[in-house]
Amino acid sequence: MSADMADVNPSSEWKLKPHPVLPSGKPCVVCILDGFGENKYKDEYNAVHSARTPNVDKLRENAERCRFVQAHGTWVGLPSNDDMGNSEVGHNAIGSGKVYKQGASLVDAALESGDLFKGDGFAHVKQAFEGHTLHLIGLLSNGGVHARYEQLKQLFQGAYEHGAKRIRLHILTDGRDVPDGSSIEFVGQLEKDLEQLRAKGCDALIASGGGRMHVTMDRYEADWEIVERGWKAHVLGEAPHTFTKALDAVTELRKLPKANDQYLEPFVIVDGEGKAVGTVQDGDAVVLFNYRSDRMVEISKAFEYENFSAFDRVRYPKDLKFAGMLQYDGDLKLPKNYLVPPPFIERTSGEYMVKNGLSIFACSETQKFGHVTFFWNGNRSGYFDEKRETYVEIPSDKCPFNEKPDMKTREITEAGIAALKSGKYDLLRINYASPDMVGHTGSLEATIRACETCDECLGELLAEVDKLGGVYLVCSDHGNADDMVQRNKKTGQPLQDANGVNMALTSHTLAPVMVAVGGAGLKDSVKMRDDLPEAGIASITATFINLCGYEAPSDYCPTLIKTD
Ligand SMILES: O=C(O)[C@@H](CO)OP(=O)(O)O
Ligand SMILES: [Mn+2]
Ligand SMILES: [Mn+2]
Numbered sequence: 001m002s003a004d005m006a007d008v009n010p011s012s013e014w015k016l017k018p019h020p021v022l023p024s025g026k027p028c029v030v031c032i033l034d035g036f037g038e039n040k041y042k043d044e045y046n047a048v049h050s051a052r053t054p055n056v057d058k059l060r061e062n063a064e065r066c067r068f069v070q071a072h073g074t075w076v077g078l079p080s081n082d083d084m085g086n087s088e089v090g091h092n093a094i095g096s097g098k099v100y101k102q103g104a105s106l107v108d109a110a111l112e113s114g115d116l117f118k119g120d121g122f123a124h125v126k127q128a129f130e131g132h133t134l135h136l137i138g139l140l141s142n143g144g145v146h147a148r149y150e151q152l153k154q155l156f157q158g159a160y161e162h163g164a165k166r167i168r169l170h171i172l173t174d175g176r177d178v179p180d181g182s183s184i185e186f187v188g189q190l191e192k193d194l195e196q197l198r199a200k201g202c203d204a205l206i207a208s209g210g211g212r213m214h215v216t217m218d219r220y221e222a223d224w225e226i227v228e229r230g231w232k233a234h235v236l237g238e239a240p241h242t243f244t245k246a247l248d249a250v251t252e253l254r255k256l257p258k259a260n261d262q263y264l265e266p267f268v269i270v271d272g273e274g275k276a277v278g279t280v281q282d283g284d285a286v287v288l289f290n291y292r293s294d295r296m297v298e299i300s301k302a303f304e305y306e307n308f309s310a311f312d313r314v315r316y317p318k319d320l321k322f323a324g325m326l327q328y329d330g331d332l333k334l335p336k337n338y339l340v341p342p343p344f345i346e347r348t349s350g351e352y353m354v355k356n357g358l359s360i361f362a363c364s365e366t367q368k369f370g371h372v373t374f375f376w377n378g379n380r381s382g383y384f385d386e387k388r389e390t391y392v393e394i395p396s397d398k399c400p401f402n403e404k405p406d407m408k409t410r411e412i413t414e415a416g417i418a419a420l421k422s423g424k425y426d427l428l429r430i431n432y433a434s435p436d437m438v439g440h441t442g443s444l445e446a447t448i449r450a451c452e453t454c455d456e457c458l459g460e461l462l463a464e465v466d467k468l469g470g471v472y473l474v475c476s477d478h479g480n481a482d483d484m485v486q487r488n489k490k491t492g493q494p495l496q497d498a499n500g501v502n503m504a505l506t507s508h509t510l511a512p513v514m515v516a517v518g519g520a521g522l523k524d525s526v527k528m529r530d531d532l533p534e535a536g537i538a539s540i541t542a543t544f545i546n547l548c549g550y551e552a553p554s555d556y557c558p559t560l561i562k563t564d
Contacts, residue, residue, distance in 0.1 A: 008357030016356045016550040021563040024549025026521040027420055027470040029428045030540075031461060032094070033454055034087065034368055035436025037479020037511030038068050041492055045485040045502070047444055048435070051451035055459035059474055059516035064527040066516040067535075067560065071478045073510070075536030077102035077343070078144065084177075084508040086145045087371050087436070088292050090477030090537060092345055095376030097541030097556035100343040103291030103326050104144055110340045111154045117162055121323045121339040128285035128321040129163040135280055137170040137234055137299070138289035138325075139212055140186045143177020143507060146217075146292040147325075149186060153193055155289055160202045164285075168207040168278030169194070170234040172216055173250060175261025176440050177507050179486060183250050183261040191247060206246035207278025208233040211264030217295040220374075221310075222366045223398050227298045228311040229266045236314055237276025239266040262440075262506070263400070285321040287339065293328035293379055294370055300328055300335045329374075331382040345378030349541050352553065353427060354385040361419040362389070364431035365408035366396035371477075372431045390419070396433070402446035406453045407434040413457040417464045426548055432457070439480035442504030447481045462519070471519035471547045475540055479511030515540055515560060517547065529562045 010016075018024065033056075042049045060066050073081030076089040077100045089102045101109075110116035128134065136156060139147040156167055169190065173183035190206065197204040210216065216230025233239040243249040249267040253259055268276050280286060286303055290296050302308060303322045323337040330342070353360060362372040373391050374381055383389045392415050394408040401407055409432050416430045434450035441447075458474065465472045485494040486503040494502040515537075517526065532539065535558070542552030542559035552559060 010355045014352060014355040016352055016545070016553070019546055019549050019551050021525065022523060022546055022549050027425060027428065027465065027468055028544060028547045029416070029420070029430065029461065029465050029470065029472040030544050031458060031472065031474045032372070032431045033435055033458070033474070033476045034371070034431055034433050035439050035478060035480030035508065036451065036454070036476040037071070037482035037509050037513050039479060039482035039509060039511040041483055041487070045444060045483065045494060047439065047447035047451050047481040047484055049482070051448045051455065053451060053455035055455045055462065059518065060514065062516070062518070065518055066514060067528045068512040069515055069539060069560070070534070070536045071476070071513045075099065075538070077105060079105045079108055083144045084510050085478030086508055087368070087477055088294065088375055091371045091375035092378065093536070093538040094477065094540045095350060096345050096348040096378055097538055097552060099536065099538050099557065100345055102343055104148065106343065107151050107291050107325060107340050111151060116339050117158050119339060121337045122162070124337040125285040125287055125321050125323050126162060128283060129165065132283045132285060133166040133168055133278065133281065134159055134164045135168045135170060135207070135234070135278065135284060135286045136289050137216070137286065138172065139174055139217065140171040140183065140190065141174035141178050143174055145177045145508070146290040146295060149189065152289050156197065156204065160197055160200065160204070165202060167202060167204040169205070170207055170278070171209040171246070172212040173209065173261040173264050174212055175506060176212065179503065180260045180262070180442065180506060181254070183264070184247070187246050187250050205277050206269055207276065208237070208239065208266070208268045209246065209249065210239070210266035211260070211262050213262040214264065215266045216299050218298050219294040220366050220370045221298065222396055224298065224310045227302060230299060231302055231311070231313060233266040233268050235280040235317065237268050237279035239268040241265055241267040242270045242274065243267055244270060244272070280317050280320070282318040284317060288324045291325045291340070293326065294374070296324060296328045297334065300324055304335050329379065329381050331380045342379065347553065348376070348378045349545060350377050350389070351384045353548070354388040356550070358388065358426040358548065359424055360389045361392070361425040361428040363392040363394070363412055363415050363419070365394040365412060365433050367437055368431045368433040369393040372429045376429065390425070400441055401434065401437045402441035402443035405434060405438045405446040405449040407437060407450070409434050409453045409457045413461050416461050420464050420468060420470070427544070430461070435481035439484065440506050442484065442506040444484040447484055451481055466520040469521040471517070471522045473515065473517050473540065473544045473547060475515045475537070476513035477537065478513065479509030480507070482511050483509045513537065515543065517543065517561060522547070523563065525563050526561050528560055532558060532560065535560060
């Protein structure tokens, strides 16, 4: 296993105790089927249930070694148990073994106490209020994954009360955490609220926008053109479509072929003379109002870095007062200024493991690459110990994923098997992106296909683990593929549109997720504990640390397994 343990001498505060029963030295694979929940609706609209998944079925049938844990709400640090889980909070929990109050909760609290308007970040932004414009850029949604409308409203109202005289909103339509088409209502609501602000004397307008998957909110450098489109619309005031009213923009652009809220074309709002109403000028303030990090990192770099080459910014406004809702990358300290301090996630499993001489392999495709690295490590973009960590990214396709529902599942599997065979790694963390990414397209058929391919590949991966006498833990981070229709809350029946067509559910779900352990190297005595009925996904961490032959740190959420 780990080639040289000679230089390993963890200080007492980092030393992991050997597990009294489980041996170290066997490769352990942690495989995350992203967005693969266990939904109470077990009908044809549940892609997880409808897919042919003999390998997952086998895991599930072994009741002593498989259970379900909660992956939403307060189990992952979100404000309420009506909040669905997501990859950020899910992988933070699985990587760190603890539940931290997450961005959604922290921003709520900072607005409620008023601290948001008293901090250094807001003071930085406020310098521009006299004589300049405040720009707010982010996701117009109530999904609670990246941003929430109520927070945005309190932000622009509070900014006005603290002296902002000219405010411009640059809005990204959602349709991924909330139903497709809801952009119309959100824009309508925003227009009403801005109208009220204008009545008080604040010059507040929507200035630009576009769909979140097509404009601005790229992640992990999957496609910088997405960010470039956003830069052009928000900063330069350039887009293929101009309108004088945002509601018209959204209504009209949704009529284009294949258009939906997620992929809406970029637009700019212009005045009677055709002039953009809200370009970003020297000395302006810009606030990104999303709290979630992955999809704000690239646009933050475009605003913050003087030297920047990912695309040609054409014009880089000088002396901007730029801030994020949170700081999005703890290693890069990006952005420098932020309105709310982010969760401080420390002493994660990865750091413990490398400090104890274990070698780690992490792999996914681009769309989820940062999930098993950046989020897993507590929102840090670097390595803890490059010598002991190998991170492999398989480039994702650049298309709506229902068109290629296998995504890179096979390539990820090949990379995982090669890493296993190399004998170099103690822990291998692998994320299969497709149940989630295809689930977000709303296509039931494609999502079933995604689940089937994942299952097939999982079978191959686990067979290799068995061959090598290793151990594994298979789990998910939240639900998504497990429900593909919007439902009547009481009856559970699919909701239909005016044409009698079922309305797709593109978002995550509140479903619990499976945790299964096994492998030829796992002692027969290992079983799921039965004294933790309410466990959440943060308990996965202690469980795989045990599988690696160590006791988990005492402040981690309790392990799910027993060995007697
Ligand atoms: O795509 C995303 O940004 C979110 C949904 O908003 O999904 P996930 O948490 O699975 O990454
Ligand atoms: Mn996820
Ligand atoms: Mn998702």
